[in-house]
Amino acid sequence: MPRRIPLSPQAQAVLAAMPTRRGVLRGALAGGALAVTGGALAACGTTGTGSSGPTAKPSCSVPDVSATERTVLFSNWPAYIDEDEKNADVHPTLVAFKAKTGIDVKYTADINDNNDFYGKIRTQLTNCQTIERDIVVFTDWMAAKFIRNGFAQKFSPDKVATFLKNLSPSLKGRQFDPNMEYAAPWQTGLTGIAVNTGVAKEVHTVDELLTRADLKGKVTALTEMRDTMGFMLLSMGKDPANFTTADYDAALDKLKAAVASGQIRKFTGNDYVQDLAKGDIAACIAWSGDVIQLGFDNAKIKLITPDEGMMIWSDNMLIPTTAAHASNAQALIDYYYDPKVAAEVSAYVNYVCPVAGAQEEMQKIDPDLAANQLIFPSAETQSKLHLFMPLTEAQEKEYEGKFQSAIGA
Amino acid sequence: MAALLPTAGGTGAPVDAPPASPPAGMRARRWVPYALLAPGLLWLIAFFIVPVWQLFAASLWDPNGSVETGYAMTWSWSNYATAWDMFHVQFLRSLWYALITTVVCVLLAYPLAYAIAVKGGRWKNLMLVGVIAPFFTSYLVRTYSWKAILADTGPVVEFLKWIHVLGPDGRLLATEFAVIAGLVYNFLPFMVLPLYASLEKLDVRLLEAARDLYHGPVRSFLRVTLPLSMPGVVAGTLLCFIPATGDYVNAQLLGGPNTQMIGSVIQSRFLVVNDYPIASALSVMLMATILVLVTIYVSTAGTEEVV
Numbered sequence: 001m002p003r004r005i006p007l008s009p010q011a012q013a014v015l016a017a018m019p020t021r022r023g024v025l026r027g028a029l030a031g032g033a034l035a036v037t038g039g040a041l042a043a044c045g046t047t048g049t050g051s052s053g054p055t056a057k058p059s060c061s062v063p064d065v066s067a068t069e070r071t072v073l074f075s076n077w078p079a080y081i082d083e084d085e086k087n088a089d090v091h092p093t094l095v096a097f098k099a100k101t102g103i104d105v106k107y108t109a110d111i112n113d114n115n116d117f118y119g120k121i122r123t124q125l126t127n128c129q130t131i132e133r134d135i136v137v138f139t140d141w142m143a144a145k146f147i148r149n150g151f152a153q154k155f156s157p158d159k160v161a162t163f164l165k166n167l168s169p170s171l172k173g174r175q176f177d178p179n180m181e182y183a184a185p186w187q188t189g190l191t192g193i194a195v196n197t198g199v200a201k202e203v204h205t206v207d208e209l210l211t212r213a214d215l216k217g218k219v220t221a222l223t224e225m226r227d228t229m230g231f232m233l234l235s236m237g238k239d240p241a242n243f244t245t246a247d248y249d250a251a252l253d254k255l256k257a258a259v260a261s262g263q264i265r266k267f268t269g270n271d272y273v274q275d276l277a278k279g280d281i282a283a284c285i286a287w288s289g290d291v292i293q294l295g296f297d298n299a300k301i302k303l304i305t306p307d308e309g310m311m312i313w314s315d316n317m318l319i320p321t322t323a324a325h326a327s328n329a330q331a332l333i334d335y336y337y338d339p340k341v342a343a344e345v346s347a348y349v350n351y352v353c354p355v356a357g358a359q360e361e362m363q364k365i366d367p368d369l370a371a372n373q374l375i376f377p378s379a380e381t382q383s384k385l386h387l388f389m390p391l392t393e394a395q396e397k398e399y400e401g402k403f404q405s406a407i408g409a
Numbered sequence: 410m411a412a413l414l415p416t417a418g419g420t421g422a423p424v425d426a427p428p429a430s431p432p433a434g435m436r437a438r439r440w441v442p443y444a445l446l447a448p449g450l451l452w453l454i455a456f457f458i459v460p461v462w463q464l465f466a467a468s469l470w471d472p473n474g475s476v477e478t479g480y481a482m483t484w485s486w487s488n489y490a491t492a493w494d495m496f497h498v499q500f501l502r503s504l505w506y507a508l509i510t511t512v513v514c515v516l517l518a519y520p521l522a523y524a525i526a527v528k529g530g531r532w533k534n535l536m537l538v539g540v541i542a543p544f545f546t547s548y549l550v551r552t553y554s555w556k557a558i559l560a561d562t563g564p565v566v567e568f569l570k571w572i573h574v575l576g577p578d579g580r581l582l583a584t585e586f587a588v589i590a591g592l593v594y595n596f597l598p599f600m601v602l603p604l605y606a607s608l609e610k611l612d613v614r615l616l617e618a619a620r621d622l623y624h625g626p627v628r629s630f631l632r633v634t635l636p637l638s639m640p641g642v643v644a645g646t647l648l649c650f651i652p653a654t655g656d657y658v659n660a661q662l663l664g665g666p667n668t669q670m671i672g673s674v675i676q677s678r679f680l681v682v683n684d685y686p687i688a689s690a691l692s693v694m695l696m697a698t699i700l701v702l703v704t705i706y707v708s709t710a711g712t713e714e715v716v
Contacts, residue, residue, distance in 0.1 A: 115680050149477065217580060259666045265583045266665045280561040280582065393477050401682045405495065408666035409673040 060128035066327035071104045073325070074135045074332065075117075077315065078109040080187065082348040093344055097335050103328045114142040125151045125320060134323040135332065141226060143183045143316040144176035144390050152182040153319040159330040160184070163337040168354045170382055171314065175390050183316035184333045185354035187289075187345075190303075190374060190385065191227045191311035194272075194286035198300040199279045205307050206235035209283055210258040218282040220275065221255075223267045225403040226388040227311055228255070228285055234308035234386060241389045248399060256406050267407040276301060288374045289351040303374060309384035314354060346375055461696075468689035476683050485686065492690040496674050500694070503670040504702075506585075506660075507653035510592040514600040514649050515642065517593070522604035522641070523634075527611065540601050548595065552662050555591050556582065559663070583665030591659035599648035607641030608634075643710045651699055671695055 084090035094105045111117045118138070121131045138146055146152055157164060163184050177183045195203050199218065203209050209219055221228045230240040232251035243251075258264045265281065273290050275281045277298060291303035317336075319329045336342060339357035346353040347365045352375055362370035373381045391399060467480070472488055474480035493500070525536045543551060559565055559581040569575040581587050611634060619629035635642075657672025664670075671691060678688035 408669035409677040
């Protein structure tokens with residue numbers, strides 16, 4: 001998830017619900033949204049006869065018109081690709097792609113929130129309808145869900161040879177896509193502790209963040225459950241990639257205690273960026289790309305790797321089952337695994353680059369960035385990075401439900 | 410106009426029509442009002458009745474179902490008990506915040522509306538524009554700007570610290586105060602405008618008469634002005650209280666984990682947790698509670714008598 005959009009997912013949702021401010025209608029609207037997004041569920045409400053049964057995995061096959069229509073529709077998160085200095089709508093790497101292959105990329109930055117976007121396209125995909133997109137980008141856990149529900153098309157290995165060759169070894173064989181058939185990481189990010197050293201001295205452990213008296217009321221954590229709870233689990237000495245419900249509950253109690261004591265002021269989306277820059281908050285759980293960019297303007301803002309380590313996540317390119325330009329889409333995916341192209345994007349977005357060999361290319365663009373551990377983590381740094389384990393739908397509902405209650409909502 | 414009224418025969422009907430059966434034109438005309446109502450009714454059915462019904466049905470689905478496996482309709486009334494157990498704190502907090510907001514809005518808006526309506530003179534229109542002007546900016550943007558105004562390093566907090574209202578570590582953001590202040594700010598115009606509308610019709614000669622009958626300013630306000638403005642007060646309080654109860658923007662932007670309102674809970678249950686039955690149950694509870702409270706309020710306020 002690119003963290004540079006100024007609004008949190010919550011605010012985005014708020015914005016979507018803005019035109020009607022009548023509380024009484026809101027429920028009705030939510031119901032309406034249900035009718036739209038719920039698809040098969042809608043029948044239950046009116047007939048009262050019950051379940052539509054487990055959703056059958058859709059098996060759509062759409063003819064690939066890539067050869068005749070030299071285009072590909074790419075949906076991504078805002079501010080997540082290189083931009084021309086003069087015109088932010090021009091993306092040099094995409095221009096170069098067209099020059100090289102003749103394929104015109106229609107790029108839209110219309111993904112703001114995993115849940116929202118998934119809800120928007122889910123019904124069409126279930127019904128084998130086109131969503132008019134050939135590539136969508138989802139964070140690991142949502143990508144897993146997307147694949148699990150049969151919404152993703154398989155890559156053909158011969159069309160994505162560069163991807164298979166250059167994918168960073170640490171991202172190979174991930175649990176939700178062991179054979180690298182469905183999901184190609186676009187960017188990877190780290191979650192660590194950001195400190196405004198103009199307000200407070202550095203914070204080196206999660207416990208310090210949760211208990212140090214001078215930080216009271218000046219700490220924020222993230223509304224993304226996996227980021228915040230990953231840290232809580234780490235601070236309890238548990239592995240976020242492999243924990244039990246009892247571990248989770250214990251970690252959640254620790255979080256609740258910090259909320260009750262007033263240490264944690266707020267849970268945020270990426271709106272912590274402004275508050276951290278202003279000094280309203282002294283330290284927070286934060287995303288790497290954001291903090292690197294803040295650091296350019298204000299050297300007092302630092303991302304610290306806590307002693308417990310950092311969380312790592314990726315946003316993945318996926319080809320929906322109903323995409324009509326699958327071959328073109330694979331050509332584009334493969335193109336971004338060219339280390340030179342990947343370095344160009346990373347130089348702009350400052351997230352961790354998922355492409356092996358990009359570091360050498362970055363050396364030519366900006367040696368400082370090439371040496372940045374938060375963009376090209378060394379083996380030593382990588383040993384301190386932790387993944388959050390994949391959850392089943394039932395676990396997700398349980399854990400997310402408990403977490404949301406703990407953060408007040 | 411005749412076409413609007415089913416009983417209004419005559420204007421276009423043939424005079425020499427047989428009296429036994431109503432003329433064909435008459436019969437057709439009986440359907441006209443319904444035909445005219447049809448678009449509105451269809452709209453209401455499609456976008457209000459059906460969604461509300463679906464929401465209600467969803468609140469009774471099997472709580473163990475999921476979006477991926479589908480939900481069975483099990484008439485699980487226990488969803489309501491579960492929802493109440495889990496979220497009564499936020500539920501009651503929302504009603505409480507909305508009540509405070511409404512009271513503060515009345516106290517602030519009444520003098521303002523009175524000043525515009527009675528003393529405004531040639532500035533009346535300009536003052537009204539002043540009340541409405543904030544609507545030219547998005548609700549969300551205005552609430553965001555309150556974040557800047559109330560910031561820890563902002564002028565308001567600095568000043569309050571300087572006069573020792575706030576301690577050295579004091580802050581306003583992420584407190585109840587900030588949430589309620591945001592609500593008051595956002596809903597104040599909804600109180601001012603109806604109050605203005607009813608105060609504007611106030612006949613000042615009635616106040617003169619009250620003075621002639623030896624009423625002081627306080628008593629003439631309580632016995633004359635206030636009762637005459639009751640329709641405005643009732644309309645304003647409803648326009649404030651109802652949306653304030655369901656609001657979640659202010660709580661989310663200006664509040665902290667201990668000031669979240671029921672709107673945030675419903676939002677996160679629907680969109681983040683994907684727990685549709687509990688989210689629906691909460692929405693239905695909120696609607697029902699507001700409906701009951703408003704009915705009681707309107708019937709006790711008894712505005713018909715004073716209109």
